[in-house]
Amino acid sequence: MALTCEICGRPIRGQAYKILVAGAVLTVCESCRRYGTPLPSRPPQPHRVMPVRRARPVRRVERGLFGEELRVVDDFNIVVRRARESLGWTQDFLASQVGEKVSVIRRIEAGSLTPSIELARRLEKALGVRLLERVEEEERPKLSTGDFALTLGDVIRVKRRERGRR
Numbered sequence: 001m002a003l004t005c006e007i008c009g010r011p012i013r014g015q016a017y018k019i020l021v022a023g024a025v026l027t028v029c030e031s032c033r034r035y036g037t038p039l040p041s042r043p044p045q046p047h048r049v050m051p052v053r054r055a056r057p058v059r060r061v062e063r064g065l066f067g068e069e070l071r072v073v074d075d076f077n078i079v080v081r082r083a084r085e086s087l088g089w090t091q092d093f094l095a096s097q098v099g100e101k102v103s104v105i106r107r108i109e110a111g112s113l114t115p116s117i118e119l120a121r122r123l124e125k126a127l128g129v130r131l132l133e134r135v136e137e138e139e140r141p142k143l144s145t146g147d148f149a150l151t152l153g154d155v156i157r158v159k160r161r162e163r164g165r166r
């Protein structure tokens with residue numbers, strides 16, 4: 001069965017064209033194709049080179065004992081290295097204290113590996129430092145009851161700590 005031109009109603013001989021007319025896609029014959037804009041056979045594919053981003057350690061978030069969200073502090077690598085050095089510990093010794101491979105400690109101190117919450121806890125205990133912080137809820141003025149306009153994104157907003165780079 002031959003296609004029918006959706007503009008002139010005649011059967012389409014030869015090539016059928018898809019054109020855009022007032023937002024609608026029509027299949028038309030050769031002589032009617034001028035009434036619309038030709039439809040690209042394929043949406044243009046921008047050939048873009050994606051910027052190569054340096055892999056940043058994944059920031060893990062975990063719920064604490066009271067349902068609060070915990071995450072590893074941003075400068076964990078500095079905290080760990082300073083604490084270890086001030087204790088006079090080698091990386092090997094620290095590794096043995098927390099039951100990890102020395103390569104893990106090395107990568108943590110280099111900042112290329114974010115410790116899991118669980119490992120951060122062990123490091124905290126071994127080194128006597130704080131490596132976990134709460135993902136704080138944004139301070140908000142008290143709202144009258146019945147005001148439910150708040151979205152989750154409003155309430156749970158990670159408060160970035162201002163901190164000078166060392």
Ligand SMILES: [Zn+2]
Pocket residue numbers: 005006007008009010028029030031032
């Ligand atoms: Zn036609």
